[in-house]
Amino acid sequence: MIEIRNITKTFGRQEVLKGIDLTVEKGEVVVILGPSGSGKTTLLRCLNFLEKPDDGTVNISGEQVNCKRPTKQEIHSLRKKTAMVFQHYNLFKHKTVLENVMEGLIIVRKLDRVEARVKSIEVLEKVGLGDKLDMYPSQLSGGQQQRVGIARALALEPEVILFDEPTSALDPELVGEVLSVIRKIAAEGITMIVVTHEMGFARDVSNHVVFMDGGVIVEEGKPNEIFRSPKEERTKQFLKRITPELTYDI
Amino acid sequence: MTLLITAVSLIGGFIIAVPAALVRINRVPVLSQIASAYVTVIRGTPMLMHLFLIYYGLPILIDSVSRKLNLGFTSVSIPIVYFVFVAFSLTAGAYMTEVIRAGIQAVDRGQVEAAYSVGMTPVQTFKRIVLPQALAVSLLNLSSEVIGMLHGTTLAFTVSITEINGRANIVASTNWKFFEAYIAAALMFWGLTVLIERVTARIEKKINTFNRGGVA
Numbered sequence: 001m002i003e004i005r006n007i008t009k010t011f012g013r014q015e016v017l018k019g020i021d022l023t024v025e026k027g028e029v030v031v032i033l034g035p036s037g038s039g040k041t042t043l044l045r046c047l048n049f050l051e052k053p054d055d056g057t058v059n060i061s062g063e064q065v066n067c068k069r070p071t072k073q074e075i076h077s078l079r080k081k082t083a084m085v086f087q088h089y090n091l092f093k094h095k096t097v098l099e100n101v102m103e104g105l106i107i108v109r110k111l112d113r114v115e116a117r118v119k120s121i122e123v124l125e126k127v128g129l130g131d132k133l134d135m136y137p138s139q140l141s142g143g144q145q146q147r148v149g150i151a152r153a154l155a156l157e158p159e160v161i162l163f164d165e166p167t168s169a170l171d172p173e174l175v176g177e178v179l180s181v182i183r184k185i186a187a188e189g190i191t192m193i194v195v196t197h198e199m200g201f202a203r204d205v206s207n208h209v210v211f212m213d214g215g216v217i218v219e220e221g222k223p224n225e226i227f228r229s230p231k232e233e234r235t236k237q238f239l240k241r242i243t244p245e246l247t248y249d250i
Numbered sequence: 251m252t253l254l255i256t257a258v259s260l261i262g263g264f265i266i267a268v269p270a271a272l273v274r275i276n277r278v279p280v281l282s283q284i285a286s287a288y289v290t291v292i293r294g295t296p297m298l299m300h301l302f303l304i305y306y307g308l309p310i311l312i313d314s315v316s317r318k319l320n321l322g323f324t325s326v327s328i329p330i331v332y333f334v335f336v337a338f339s340l341t342a343g344a345y346m347t348e349v350i351r352a353g354i355q356a357v358d359r360g361q362v363e364a365a366y367s368v369g370m371t372p373v374q375t376f377k378r379i380v381l382p383q384a385l386a387v388s389l390l391n392l393s394s395e396v397i398g399m400l401h402g403t404t405l406a407f408t409v410s411i412t413e414i415n416g417r418a419n420i421v422a423s424t425n426w427k428f429f430e431a432y433i434a435a436a437l438m439f440w441g442l443t444v445l446i447e448r449v450t451a452r453i454e455k456k457i458n459t460f461n462r463g464g465v466a
Contacts, residue, residue, distance in 0.1 A: 048366075048367055050363050050366060050367065076369070076371065079366060079367060079368075079369045080369040082367070083367060083368065084363075084364070084367035086360060086363070086364060086367075088360055090358075090360035090361050090363060090364035091361075091364070092361055092364070092365070092379055093361065093383065093460055093461075094379075094382050094383050094386065094457075094460050095460075103365075103368065103370075103378070104368035104369060104370070107368075107370055107374055107378065108368055108369035108370055136459060136460040137460075138460060138461065149364075152364075152368065153367075156368065156369070162367075
């Protein structure tokens with residue numbers, strides 16, 4: 001279980017997060033929606049301390065970290081419990097597909113090479129890249145690279161996988177293959193927090209939708225509630241602008 | 251002797267350059283200023299000067315320290331070639347600092363974040379993700395540095411180390427065939443340089459396998 005309490009973050013004079021509280025149960029798929037600049041990516045990055053929050057607490061399955069004065073060990077063990085999938089994939093360019101996935105297993109999880117290899121191949125097959133093991137990232141399409149990114153995260157068996165706009169940098173044609181992989185692993189009961197603009201995905205796959213704007217959570221609830229009958233005016237506006245088709249769809 | 255001096259200087263230079271580059275990139279207070287002063291002073295003065303300053307200056311320092319601490323140890327007992335190692339390592343280090351610094355900065359920040367997100371420590375990230383790619387980026391410049399150092403070793407002759415050039419000089423002064431001796435020495439340097447170029451090309455080919463193709 002993940003518990004975030006009163007997270008704040010300021011960049012210069014810009015207050016990006018103004019006290020965020022969020023609870024995520026084990027096995028839940030939480031989608032964070034919101035206009036750009038609303039702080040959703042920053043919130044996600046605060047969870048594994050790629051950004052250090054100014055204040056608040058983060059608790060991931062018992063590892064409680066006070067954000068004011070986190071120790072290096074606390075940050076390290078928090079990062080070991082999480083994994084992240086990036087907008088721009090961020091694969092290790094000098095390593096093959098297989099090595100990208102094995103890296104964390106060998107260096108962080110301390111598996112021996114044979115175990116790491118078996119595990120990595122298994123995960124890569126799950127994301128449909130069993131035939132690309134020895135390719136380098138530069139030889140793959142964006143969608144394939146992102147699936148390697150997902151495999152790299154998945155192989156670590158983290159408590160939660162953080163997805164930071166995983167399909168935003170992809171050609172529209174390639175979005176589908178990545179989303180279907182995410183759907184597949186969501187169905188396996190892996191806890192996920194997903195920042196995305198894919199409304200269809202949010203509606204179909206998530207258990208919980210969070211709408212953020214201006215550094216606060218404006219509204220949260222079941223996807224049905226948020227999409228069909230949003231309570232807040234700001235949420236209505238946002239949904240209307242971003243998903244005109246929904247008004248006909250439902 | 252030429253090869254030994256080249257190798258030791260480059261390894262010494264590398265050992266100086268990596269931390270110096272890191273310190274400069276991370277703007278570590280004090281150390282960063284020291285590193286950048288080191289780079290500008292060394293790059294701003296000729297290699298022969300470094301050799302002379304170390305060769306004549308370091309013994310004085312060592313002797314005075316030794317005397318103060320009563321170590322009963324004098325600089326005369328240190329082989330001259332060690333001073334050459336120190337001087338040329340300092341030279342190579344300064345040039346390599348800049349080459350490696352540029353290489354490190356060419357590795358995108360996203361991969362560092364990815365490594366952290368996987369749970370790697372900063373040291374693991376640097377060793378396994380950043381440094382290999384930084385060296386790959388720096389390869390051509392580093393290879394020039396290796397060649398430059400190889401040729402620079404001829405200066406060691408001035409402090410009575412007999413490397414290739416020095417050997418040529420000695421041979422020539424016994425039989426008066428200066429031209430032939432220097433041609434022979436030049437051919438040896440050229441041969442070594444070609445070898446370095448070949449090795450570089452081979453490594454480059456390997457690197458190009460992962461750099462090939464557009465960045466999607």
